[in-house]
Amino acid sequence: MKLMSSVGVVGVGDMGSEMVAHLVADGHRVWAYDPNPERMKAAEADGAMAASSPADAAHHADVVLSVVMSDDIPAAHSGPDGILAGLRPDAVVVMCSTTTPAVFDAVRGNAASPQNVVDAPIVGGVKYARERSVTFLVGGDPAAVDQAEGVLTSLGSVQRVGSAGAGVKYKLITNAFVMAAEVGLREALDLTDILGGDYETALRLFEVGPMAAVVKRALDESNPRPLRASAQDFDALLSVVDDPARLPISAAGRNRLWAAVEADPGHEPMFVELTRRTTALSEYSQGDRRS
Structure with missing residues (x-):
């Protein structure tokens, strides 16, 4: 039996919006954030609760899925409104973006608990997200990956590929x-x-x-x-x-x-x-x- 979690989803565009619907359907309590008001309305219609910022989404969550474009990673994760500012000590942030090792390392280096930052870039596009058939290439501390996997398996399959940064x-x-x-x-x-x-x-x-x-x-x-x-x-x-x-x-x-x-x-x-x-x-x- 899958353990239900409180999940933050930061970025509810083409991919994130599909994820929100599946997470809610599986019984997870979802807090969503996106700067686009129309996307936020759609996420709420799918059963998510509206967060006021990435930090707010992280504050409520056991697992935070960051599903933003690579160029948006610094703003989504850093600063007083970023994910890391709201991340609880017992929570995990999962970076699902396609990015570079340098960008991932910068986020992880700014985290209060670097071991709680997991990289899980996605193989598969919108259709696969809709069908719950994406694959996550996951790297990170084994305990953090265990925590993230309980959420990621609501969305597709998990391939563990090594330590933090290996997924990227x-x-x-x-x-x-x-x-x-x-x-x-x-x-x-x-x-x-x-x-x-x-x-x-x-x-x-x-x-x-x-x-x-x-x-x-x-x-x-x-x-x-x-x-x-x-x-x-x-x-x-x-x-x-x-x-x-x-x-x-x-x-x-x-x-x-x-x-x-x-x-x-x-x-x-x-x-x-x-x-x-x-x-x-x-x-x-x-x-x-x-x-």
């Missing part, structure tokens, strides 16, 4: 592999353009080969993700090496993905558009976002 590192490692395949899909379609082929035939052939899973994920509009977020993940990945040339595939992939993101300054592309001519090389691009 292994997420970057897995991203290097996954994102190389995703950019490879875009490059294969670039070659389709160059050779005068059509996308429908190319994608159909990709789906019957070894890259079928990559194509299926790219085409899945039930799992929305801004393409910019993927480009930023490449930036995070390359920031951990002293010279991007040491990871030449990732460096080239980062450049190609940012070119796709910035192809139309008036349009913010979604990940599915890797399979469309809106992200093609400039001489082949088309404005129709459906093809």
